[in-house]
Amino acid sequence: MRQHARSGNGLHDYAAGARRQAFIDAAGAHRGVTDRGVAARGVAARGVTARGAAHGDPVHPAGARRSKALRAVLIGCAAFTMMSLAACASVMHPAFGAAAAADAWPTTLATARGRAATGNFEGADSALAQFARQYPHTPSAVETAYWRGLFKMDPANHSASLNAAVASLDAYIADTTYREHVIEAISLRRVAGELQSLNALAVTALAQAKDAKASAASATAAAADAKDAASKDAAAKGPDLTLTATSAEEIKRLKDELAKANAELERIRKRLSQPTKP
8 A cells, every 4th residue: 555645644455556557548548649648558568657667567558449449439520520511512502503503694695695696596505505504403504495495496597496496495394493484485385386387288288289290291291192192193094083083082081181280280389379377
């Protein structure tokens, strides 16, 4: 047993060396690496402390294990904090993206409209497409579909395409977010649908007119051939009332077919020349 000055004459039932080692271990676990802790851990690796060696006290590496455990916990906390911050940033990204898109949209729209006004429809479409790629899934990016569809319907656009315009307008109308030009887009979509129907009708009418023209030419050639054959036969055989009557009937039949073909061609021309209803 040992007497301690600062604690009166209290008696302790453990050796002073062991008490010092417990104090060193506790200090190392709570305050990290100190000068005394460094010495304690260095000696602990060899099995004794510097002062405990004089007393023959063995040293246990519990303090070193606790210090390593504390560092592992701190590293884990830091990693968890970084992951949490990254998750928060990813969750907040859409809001930041929408705000940035809203700030950039007026400039992009003014650029696209300016290019379209000068006839540079390809440049206008390129600016809108690039904006949609840069700010996807934002309300401003949705608006690009309306303007691209509108420019694709302009007759002055050399690369105009009703099919492309309809696709853009359909995508814009089907979107569920807030849109600034829903009514205009619906009206344009109806106009585009009517234009598509008229184009299909015109293609069909042109094909029919081509077929009728070919039939008329064939009938004319057949009538001319029949007339020539009849003249040759009459000149070779002399007057023959039976033959002349048969040839006349054939010629009449061919003339009737020619007249029908010409009438059908004229009917198609009149239908194509009629103005369409607005």
